[in-house]
Amino acid sequence: MYLLYSFRLAFQSLWREKWINLLSVLTIAAGLFMITLTFFVVYNIDLATKRLPARFSVMLYLDDGLSEQETGSIIAQLKKNNAVEQARYIAKDKALEELKGVLKNADYILEGIDENPLPASIEIKLKKESVNIASVKKFAAEIKKIKGIAEVEYGEQFLNSIHSIKGMAKAGSLSLIIIMSAGVIFVCYSTLKIAFYRRKEEIETFKLLGATRGFIRAPFVIEGSVLGMFGGIASMAAAFAFYYVLFYKVTATIPILKILVFPLETFPALPIVGLLLGIGGAVIALGRIRFS
Amino acid sequence: MIHFSNVTKFYENQAAIKNITFSVEKGEMVFMTGPSGAGKSTLLKIIYLSEKPDEGSVTIAEWDLSKLKESNIPFLRRNIGVVFQDFRLLDNRNVFDNVAIALRIRGMLEGEIQEWVMEILKMVNLRHKADSFSRALSGGEQQRVVIARAIVGEPTILLADEPTGNIDPDTAAGITRLFKEINARGTTVVVATHNRELYRNTGRRVFRLDSGNMVGEEIG
16 A cells, blocks of 8 residues: 555654644635634524524513403413423503512602503413414414414514524624635645646656556645645634633633533544535645646 | 567658668567667667557557557556666666666555665666666666666666767676576567677677668567
């Protein structure tokens, strides 16, 4: 097998051009680190929107003067709906009590109000899979038809904004990840293209002596893998430094940042991603090898 | 072993060889001669598939070159050892590595390569120079390294393009002896040269080329 010899050729070439290769490794590392940061932002946006269903609720305001039986019937109908996870009845008195609790420091607002102006309501928690614009709209339209329900409120604008922020963040990050990955591939490509031109004479001789495409390509693919992998390792070190500073230093002064999550799987993934992008760059740089 | 039938090769509308037909039998040693630009190198390049003929057909060791898949070219080349006119030695490697590369390409194990290369270097009288870099050798020594690299893989055909071009008569005589030895082992040898001394009184067939035409065949 010629693989051992290919490794020898690859490492000789890497060593011969060590400064150019070091520069390539650092550039690859910078690209992969940017990808990591972008991924970190998307990951946290995604996590925040996944937490949304637990906090999201639909409020149903009931007509005044409904009997206990009528209210019970409405709750029973709601519970039969497949989208509903939980329905909590809030009586007029309870609603006023909750409002007073909220306005604890501004109770003058309620001064002079003799009669309870708040309607009875039902707070509905929807099932996780139903917390999306289409399902919530459909659900609101369905329950509005139930007799005794005066108004349905679910923060349509809020839901729309969250949805579009998530969409924009995902699209933007994906574009950035693709651009940065292409950048990493380009760095490997140009480094290996230079190495290929430098060894053109040698490669021509190899071809004339009967070398196969595999024999010619192997050292360059190994070089690309090594450059990509070392770039990945360097970016892993940078990502770890970022993780350490953010979660052990910055959160001490800004505790709210503790809600952020850094996916630890990123660390071992970086050298692998670097290696794959390095191989990609090498394959593109070599193109089709012709013998005649 | 080698069969050319009405082969023509053009370079920028200028024919380098025209309508060439000849055959070389297995185990034969032949010479191609003629002045510079006669087409000797082009003819050899077609045999080792560095160039494709524009017209005619070529058969090498039962392989019809017009039907040969590109991916099979390396395997055919392994049957052909070439002594290049410009040597094509790897300057940044020593003599051992320059010869060993032909075996590494074939996927031979390093242990076997060590033994086999030293054996061949002994044959070309360069064993003591195994660790020297090729650029530090004399012209004659470099020529012998190229011959060692060409024969180390035990090819069925050996091609030599002006093998005595820049070397003194004594070294040239030694190289001719070496080719005869290789031929005696059963390898078909084709030598392209304009040096009459190389084929005089050899009793071998000599093909004479001029301006791309085959102008004659004689016994040297």
